[in-house]
Amino acid sequence: MSQQSTPSPYDPSASSLQGEVDPEVMQELLRLRGSIDNFDATLVYLLAERFKSTQRVGWLKARHRLPASDPNREASQIERLRSLASDAHLDPVFAEKFLNFVIEEVIRHHEAISETHSAETDGAGPEADPRS
Numbered sequence: 001m002s003q004q005s006t007p008s009p010y011d012p013s014a015s016s017l018q019g020e021v022d023p024e025v026m027q028e029l030l031r032l033r034g035s036i037d038n039f040d041a042t043l044v045y046l047l048a049e050r051f052k053s054t055q056r057v058g059w060l061k062a063r064h065r066l067p068a069s070d071p072n073r074e075a076s077q078i079e080r081l082r083s084l085a086s087d088a089h090l091d092p093v094f095a096e097k098f099l100n101f102v103i104e105e106v107i108r109h110h111e112a113i114s115e116t117h118s119a120e121t122d123g124a125g126p127e128a129d130p131r132s
């Protein structure tokens with residue numbers, strides 16, 4: 001049987017700076033990091049929800065033999081996100097890179113779903129998928 005190590009519990013005060021900086025500065029840094037931790041947790045949950053939706057899109061596309069990517073849709077999403085980013089004082093270049101990064105991963109998932117779907121329904125019609 002393989003040995004599995006228990007992950008160590010999250011330590012919000014982990015830092016390479018402990019003992020190196022003024023304790024008051026350290027306290028302020030840890031306070032600010034509390035917000036960063038909350039944000040990161042939210043981002044993980046939001047991304048998980050987005051991927052749940054895109055997985056369903058992936059199955060729909062596979063069932064109907066549609067291409068994994070839709071370049072016109074992407075161009076429109078990028079334009080929208082860049083504009084939202086500008087309004088929010090976020091670098092639009094970063095917003096575009098981030099969306100492209102996420103979409104690239106989605107397309108990889110779509111391709112994997114499509115292969116699974118083809119393997120499962122070889123020779124069968126588009127209604128053969130039980131997930132429809």
Ligand SMILES: O=C(O)C(=O)C[C@]1(C(=O)O)C=C[C@@H](O)C=C1
Nearest residue numbers: 054057069070071073074103106
């Ligand atoms: O909307 C779609 O058609 C999707 O497959 C989802 C999505 C996305 O992640 O937003 C991914 C790939 C497409 O090129 C466009 C958009």
